[in-house]
Amino acid sequence: MNTQLTIEKLSSENLRELTELVVELWTDCRFQEEFEHYLGLINSENEACFLLKEHTEFVAFLHVSIRQDYVEGAETTPTAYLEGIFVKPNYRKKGLAKLLISEAENWARQKGLKQFASDTPLTNQASIDFHKKAGFREVEQVVCFIKNLD
Numbered sequence: 001m002n003t004q005l006t007i008e009k010l011s012s013e014n015l016r017e018l019t020e021l022v023v024e025l026w027t028d029c030r031f032q033e034e035f036e037h038y039l040g041l042i043n044s045e046n047e048a049c050f051l052l053k054e055h056t057e058f059v060a061f062l063h064v065s066i067r068q069d070y071v072e073g074a075e076t077t078p079t080a081y082l083e084g085i086f087v088k089p090n091y092r093k094k095g096l097a098k099l100l101i102s103e104a105e106n107w108a109r110q111k112g113l114k115q116f117a118s119d120t121p122l123t124n125q126a127s128i129d130f131h132k133k134a135g136f137r138e139v140e141q142v143v144c145f146i147k148n149l150d
Contacts, residue, residue: 005096007103010042010049017058018051025086047083050103052096060087062100064107064116071117073139080108082118101134 008014019035026034041047052060063083071079082104087096108116118136120127132138 004055005099006053007099008051008053010038010051012039012042014051014058015039015042018049018061021051021058021061021086021088022084024088025084048104048107050100050107052087052100054091059091060096060100061085062097062104064104066108066111066113067117071115072119072142074115074117076114078113080104080111080113080116082116097130098134 010018015035015038018038019031022034022038023029023031038049041049047063047065049061049063051058062085065081065083066078067081068078071077071081082101085097085100105116116136118131120131122141128138
């Protein structure tokens with residue numbers, strides 16, 4: 001790995017920077033709520049967040065979890081699950097997401113997991129292309145429904 005790049009696991013020291021990246025990815029999220037959510041993950045055995053730093057700036061993150069419930073296409077349970085990944089726009093197409101994916105895969109292997117799953121909306125072609133390039137294969141397309149109960 002380039003000596004200018006480092007990967008850090010989520011800690012109290014980088015929680016604020018992670019939360020800033022999270023709300024940059026999911027713009028409808030509120031900083032304080034996400035800060036508190038990720039604070040609860042710092043010592044989690046079933047979830048991990050990795051931040052990628054270039055020099056002194058955090059430019060990307062990945063959130064991986066262990067899902068015990070049904071995962072589309074999975075042949076084994078539990079399954080590692082890519083909950084989110086984000087690279088700041090000016091740092092894309094440089095292989096940084098690949099480094100984070102590799103870190104998450106290593107974490108999952110150390111947990112004894114055999115498969116790594118993810119999802120993305122059907123309308124997010126950039127994410128679909130990214131997943132395929134990262135080695136994921138499409139296993140299912142889903143349309144979700146909801147009905148309000150009186």
